[in-house]
Amino acid sequence: GAVVSQHPSRVICKSGTSVKIECRSLDFQATTMFWYRQFPKQSLMLMATSNEGSKATYEQGVEKDKFLINHASLTLSTLTVTSAHPEDSSFYICSARGGLAGIADTQYFGPGTRLTVL
């Protein structure tokens, strides 16, 4: 099956610093990538959708200047959490979808990145 990787798997940073998370589709071209966030004991919440070469579309309540998303190639998307604060501590999960299989394209998820802001 299709594989999506994320790096790093976990990161601890100080408040006020920026953190970049990479998401790669390893064996397929991902025309669309998605970023989700999951707080403890909660479900996944969609943050943004990005299409290769276009600006990301953010969900209501997600600050685009704080969560910078770049989808510069068909296999790589990055999420940068700028000026991170403790409330940004969460499990960030990316997902990728190819564009050639029709309307039922499956989303494949990465293993997630655990961000802890001190």
Add this chain to the structure above:
Amino acid sequence: DAKTTQPNSMESNEEEPVHLPCNHSTISGTDYIHWYRQLPSQGPEYVIHGLTSNVNNRMASLAIAEDRKSSTLILHRATLRDAAVYYCMHTGRRALTFGSGTRLQVQP
């Protein structure tokens, strides 16, 4: 939002079949039904998807009601590794929207 309704939790015994129900009464005619599962501290794993007909793969079977307003994920022989949160969703080209899912516990 594409809303689905699932039981909060279910229990099963190892080696027995498990039927996980899902109601999706607001599904549109072109939406596919997707099932994923998530283990703690991992990303969701694709299980199965379908449109109208029942589907089988190596992981599970998906039974879809004739009116498409509900579906059932069938694990034919539960193992301890099947213990996870199972999410049922429906969408066309939109991003998957996760509800609270069903937490499946498997007893040895």
